[in-house]
Amino acid sequence: MHGIRSDIVIVSDGRGNAADIVSALNGFFRLREESLNDCRANGESGAHLTLFCANASSDETFAKLKNVVKARDSEKLFILPTHNSKSVARIKDLGIADYMVWPVDVEELRAKVKKAINRRVERSWAALDPTSRAALESSLVCFEDCFSRVQAGESLPMEMVQSSCQRIRESAQIGTLGGWIDALEEHHNYSFRHSMFVCGTITYFANAIGISGSDLQLLTVGGLLHDIGKSQVPLEILDKPGKLEPHEWDVMRKHAEYSREVLLREQGLDPSAVAMAVHHHEKLDGSGYPDGLSGAQISDHVRLMAIADVYSALIDKRSYKEAMSKEAAIDLMGKFRGHLDMDILRAFRSYMLDTK
Ligand SMILES: [Fe+2]
Numbered sequence: 001m002h003g004i005r006s007d008i009v010i011v012s013d014g015r016g017n018a019a020d021i022v023s024a025l026n027g028f029f030r031l032r033e034e035s036l037n038d039c040r041a042n043g044e045s046g047a048h049l050t051l052f053c054a055n056a057s058s059d060e061t062f063a064k065l066k067n068v069v070k071a072r073d074s075e076k077l078f079i080l081p082t083h084n085s086k087s088v089a090r091i092k093d094l095g096i097a098d099y100m101v102w103p104v105d106v107e108e109l110r111a112k113v114k115k116a117i118n119r120r121v122e123r124s125w126a127a128l129d130p131t132s133r134a135a136l137e138s139s140l141v142c143f144e145d146c147f148s149r150v151q152a153g154e155s156l157p158m159e160m161v162q163s164s165c166q167r168i169r170e171s172a173q174i175g176t177l178g179g180w181i182d183a184l185e186e187h188h189n190y191s192f193r194h195s196m197f198v199c200g201t202i203t204y205f206a207n208a209i210g211i212s213g214s215d216l217q218l219l220t221v222g223g224l225l226h227d228i229g230k231s232q233v234p235l236e237i238l239d240k241p242g243k244l245e246p247h248e249w250d251v252m253r254k255h256a257e258y259s260r261e262v263l264l265r266e267q268g269l270d271p272s273a274v275a276m277a278v279h280h281h282e283k284l285d286g287s288g289y290p291d292g293l294s295g296a297q298i299s300d301h302v303r304l305m306a307i308a309d310v311y312s313a314l315i316d317k318r319s320y321k322e323a324m325s326k327e328a329a330i331d332l333m334g335k336f337r338g339h340l341d342m343d344i345l346r347a348f349r350s351y352m353l354d355t356k
Pocket residue numbers: 226227255280281
């Protein structure tokens with residue numbers, strides 16, 4: 001995935017609604033604009049998606065489009081300035097199945113774009129070793145199913161959770177955490193990406209320090225489900241392309257309580273995995289949430305979970321912040337004395353600085 005500097009390149013003929021499209025997507029995605037006239041027909045764009053905003057019914061425009069479309073191997077989406085059958089037939093000829101007609105519904109556009117980018121990221125997993133690929137593919141299906149079942153008021157697919165976690169454990173035995181993070185970092189389902197960063201971090205680290213069997217499985221399950229309560233947080237807060245306001249933070253913080261409600265309903269879930277989800281925002285000095293636990297009230301599993309969670313957030317990029325390097329993240333975490341367990345952090349630090 002390295003080398004991708006923009007999520008989307010918007011190629012426009014200069015007469016359409018490119019400016020409106022840019023403002024609809026800005027902040028949610030990294031954008032670059034190119035003029036159809038200046039496009040290098042033989043140049044790869046280095047983006048996941050090329051979004052064409054041009055009048056395909058014009059012969060002159062279509063001739064240029066043909067060359068550019070052929071040369072780009074990214075996902076492609078067309079936005080037609082008006083609906084006419086000539087344009088639709090032409091873009092289908094070019095092999096582009098996905099199109100929208102201006103004026104577009106902004107939410108629908110964002111959803112389509114996100115799906116196209118994710119499709120491309122998910123396709124890139126085919127190049128990984130079969131074990132990691134199976135782990136990523138099954139955790140994606142599992143994670144999305146968990147979220148939608150909770151939203152529908154149904155119980156979690158625990159068999160699927162256990163089998164996905166088993167696959168993640170297997171991938172930790174053969175792969176590197178860096179490889180796991182790389183495979184996920186461009187994925188635009190933020191909740192999935194974050195949960196998998198956390199789940200991978202905890203599983204690869206625990207595996208490396210000799211934790212195995214049911215103990216490791218418990219940590220992996222706790223990592224995968226740790227933010228399940230976020231499925232109850234409104235999307236405009238969960239996926240907000242900017243910093244949250246104080247009142248939005250109040251809503252976001254409720255995810256720990258929601259996780260408790262969801263997970264306590266499940267039969268057969270280890271209480272330690274539930275504690276990892278409910279308490280990973282507690283701090284050793286008692287200033288965390290939701291219960292204000294402190295010191296010995298916070299178990300080692302939860303302490304490890306808190307480290308994986310903070311680390312995963314720091315090394316992740318959001319529209320309002322760059323990703324931190326692993327060295328910078330660990331250095332910063334060393335300053336969180338009243339928050340994190342410094343003994344576990346020391347072990348985590350030596351693992352992280354030793355591993356790829
Ligand atoms: Fe959380």
